[in-house]
Amino acid sequence: MPTNVTETQALVQVAGRGTRVNFKIDDGVPVDTACQALLEHLNRNKNLYSSGEVVVDIGRRVLREDHRAEIRQVIESKSGLTVKQFRCEPDILEQERQRITDLLEAQHAAHRPVSNGAAPGGNVEDAEETQSVGDGRPTVNEVLVGGIVPGGERYGSPGLIVRGTCRAGEVIDVAGNLVILGNVNPGAQVSAGGDILVFGELRGHAHAGASGDATATIIAMSTTHPRLRIAGYARRDDESPPNFGHRGPDRDIAVIARVRNGSVHLAPYRKNYALDHGGNPHER
Amino acid sequence: MSGKTIVVTSGKGGVGKTTATANVGAALALRSNRVAVVDTDIGLRNLDVVMGLENRIVYDLVDVVEGHCRIEQALIKDKHAGELYLIAAAQTRDKDCITGKQLIGLCRRLEDDFDYVIVDCPAGIEQGFKNAISAAQEALVVTTPEVSAIRDADRVIGLLYASSVREAKLIINRIKPEMVRQGNMMDASDVLETLAVDAIGLVPSDDRVITATNNGTPVVYDPTSPSGREFVRIAARIDGDHIPIIAPVEEPPTSLMDKVRNLMGINRRTSAHV
Numbered sequence: 090m091p092t093n094v095t096e097t098q099a100l101v102q103v104a105g106r107g108t109r110v111n112f113k114i115d116d117g118v119p120v121d122t123a124c125q126a127l128l129e130h131l132n133r134n135k136n137l138y139s140s141g142e143v144v145v146d147i148g149r150r151v152l153r154e155d156h157r158a159e160i161r162q163v164i165e166s167k168s169g170l171t172v173k174q175f176r177c178e179p180d181i182l183e184q185e186r187q188r189i190t191d192l193l194e195a196q197h198a199a200h201r202p203v204s205n206g207a208a209p210g211g212n213v214e215d216a217e218e219t220q221s222v223g224d225g226r227p228t229v230n231e232v233l234v235g236g237i238v239p240g241g242e243r244y245g246s247p248g249l250i251v252r253g254t255c256r257a258g259e260v261i262d263v264a265g266n267l268v269i270l271g272n273v274n275p276g277a278q279v280s281a282g283g284d285i286l287v288f289g290e291l292r293g294h295a296h297a298g299a300s301g302d303a304t305a306t307i308i309a310m311s312t313t314h315p316r317l318r319i320a321g322y323a324r325r326d327d328e329s330p331p332n333f334g335h336r337g338p339d340r341d342i343a344v345i346a347r348v349r350n351g352s353v354h355l356a357p358y359r360k361n362y363a364l365d366h367g368g369n370p371h372e373r
Numbered sequence: 374m375s376g377k378t379i380v381v382t383s384g385k386g387g388v389g390k391t392t393a394t395a396n397v398g399a400a401l402a403l404r405s406n407r408v409a410v411v412d413t414d415i416g417l418r419n420l421d422v423v424m425g426l427e428n429r430i431v432y433d434l435v436d437v438v439e440g441h442c443r444i445e446q447a448l449i450k451d452k453h454a455g456e457l458y459l460i461a462a463a464q465t466r467d468k469d470c471i472t473g474k475q476l477i478g479l480c481r482r483l484e485d486d487f488d489y490v491i492v493d494c495p496a497g498i499e500q501g502f503k504n505a506i507s508a509a510q511e512a513l514v515v516t517t518p519e520v521s522a523i524r525d526a527d528r529v530i531g532l533l534y535a536s537s538v539r540e541a542k543l544i545i546n547r548i549k550p551e552m553v554r555q556g557n558m559m560d561a562s563d564v565l566e567t568l569a570v571d572a573i574g575l576v577p578s579d580d581r582v583i584t585a586t587n588n589g590t591p592v593v594y595d596p597t598s599p600s601g602r603e604f605v606r607i608a609a610r611i612d613g614d615h616i617p618i619i620a621p622v623e624e625p626p627t628s629l630m631d632k633v634r635n636l637m638g639i640n641r642r643t644s645a646h647v
Contacts, residue, residue, distance in 0.1 A: 253569075254569040256527045256528060256530055256531035257524050257525075257527040257528040257531065258527075258528040258531055258532070259531050271569070272567070272569065274524075274527050274567060275520075275524055275527075276524055276527065276528060
C-alpha cells in the first residue's frame with residue numbers, strides 16, 4: 090500500500106516521554122490501514138522503542154477484540170513495547186455498553202433461545218446473537234469492551250477553567266479535566282471525568298475520574314477536610330481536629346490524591362513529585 | 374431622586390439581620406438621608422419591634438402589594454431619626470402571598486422617593502429570600518464567626534452572584550475579641566479568606582444590643598456602645614466615606630473595681646473564676 094510519510098504521521102500520533110508513550114490511532118480509517126501505518130512508524134523508529142509500556146488511544150470508536158489483538162501484535166512484535174491498555178473516549182464507550190445492553194434486553198424480552206458457544210471477540214453481530222447474561226460467564230459487554238478503558242482523550246480534551254471560588258451549594262461537573270483558580274469551599278461539589286487541579290484550598294467535595302477512570306488524580310494547593318472520590322473510590326477526611334479556620338501544621342501543603350491498593354491515597358505533592366513518577370504523576 | 378435598594382441577608386437565622394437593618398437604616402437617616410426599611414419576613418415580623426414601632430402599624434407590606442392602601446399609608450415614620458420610614462411585614466400571612474415582581478415594583482417606587490431602601494430578608498433561601506433579593510442592587514451579608522453561619526453565608530453569596538445583585542459586602546457580627554485572642558474564635562481575616570468577599574464592617578459582640586432591642590431603640594443612638602459605633606461607621610461606608618475597617622479590640626475595664634483589679638494585674642475573668 091503506497092503510504093507516504095506524512096500520511097503515516099497523520100494516522101499514528103505519538104505522545105509521551107521516556108518509557109511512557111501514548112499511540113493515538115486515527116479513528117477515521119479502517120484498522121488494516123492503521124496497522125500498516127503503525128508498522129511503518131515502528132520500522133522507521135526501531136531504536137526509539139526498545140522497552141516500556143504504551144497506551145493505545147483509539148479515539149471515538151470501540152474496536153473489536155480481534156482488531157485490538159492485531160494492533161497489539163503489530164506493536165509488540167515490532168518493538169520492545171508492551172501494550173498496557175486501550176483507551177477510547179468515555180461517552181463512546183458508555184454508548185456502546187448501553188447499545189449492547191439494550192440489544193440483550195430486547196433479546197430477553199423476545200424469549201429467543203440463546204446458546205453459549207460463542208468465542209469471545211467474534212464480530213459484534215455474532216456475539217450479540219450468541220452470548221447471554223447472568224450465567225456466570227463474561228457478558229457480551231465485558232467481552233467486547235472489557236479491554237478498553239475510558240479516558241482516551243484525557244490529556245487532549247478541552248477542560249474547564251473556573252476562575253473564582255466555588256461556594257457552598259455550587260455544583261461543577263465536566264467531562265474533561267477541571268482546573269479551579271480559587272478555593273473549593275465546604276458544601277461545594279466539583280466533579281470531572283479527568284483530573285481536578287485546585288489552585289487554592291480544597292475544603293469541599295471533589296470527584297475525579299467520574300466516568301470511571303481510576304487513574305485520575307486530584308491535586309490541590311492545600312486541603313482542609315476534603316471529601317475526595319476518584320472513580321468508584323471514596324475517602325472521607327474526618328481524622329483531623331475540628332476546623333476553627335486557624336492554620337494547622339499542614340494546611341498549606343500541596344497534596345495529590347490517587348487510587349492506590351483500592352483506596353484513595355492522599356500524599357504531599359513535593360516539587361520533584363513528577364520526577365519521581367517517571368515524569369508524569371498521572372500515570373501509575 | 375433615585376436611591377438604591379440594599380438587601381440585608383444571611384441564610385442562617387439569628388445572626389443579626391434585623392438588628393443590622395434597623396441600625397444601618399437609623400444611622401443612614403442620622404446622616405440626613407431619606408431611608409425606607411422594608412421588612413419582608415412575612416409571618417415572622419421583627420423589625421417593627423426592634424425599631425419600637427410595633428404599636429403604630431396600620432397597614433403592612435401585603436396591604437400595599439395587594440392594593441389595600443397607598444404606599445404612603447404603609448410608611449411608618451420612625452420615632453428617633455428624622456427621615457426614616459418602615460414598611461412592616463404582615464404577621465398573619467406567609468411568604469408566598471407576595472411575589473418578587475411585586476416587591477421589585479414597590480422598591481422602584483420607593484427609590485424615586487428615598488436615598489436608600491433597605492430590605493430585611495427572612496432566613497433561609499426559599500421564596501421569601503428570592504423575593505427579597507430580587508429587588509436589590511446591593512447586598513449586605515451578615516454572618517457571625519461560626520462555621521455554620523459562614524457556610525450559609527457562602528451559599529447565599531453564591532446565590533447573590535447568580536442573581537441581579539451587583540455587589541455583596543460582608544458584615545461580621547458578634548466578634549468576641551477576647552475569644553479571638555485566645556484562639557477559640559475565628560478572626561475576621563479567616564472568615565474573609567473563606568468567603569472571598571470584601572467586609573464593610575466588623576461588629577463586636579455587645580450586650581447593649583439586647584437591651585436596645587427590648588427598648589425598641591437601636592443601639593446606634595448609644596454613643597458608648599461599641600457595636601453602635603461600628604454600625605454608624607458601616608452606614609458611613611455605605612454612604613461613600615472611606616473609613617478603614619479595623620478588627621474590634623477588647624473593651625477596657627470600666628468600673629472602679631475593674632480599674633483597681635487591672636492595676637493590681639488581676640484579670641476580670643480570672644477573678645471571676647476565683
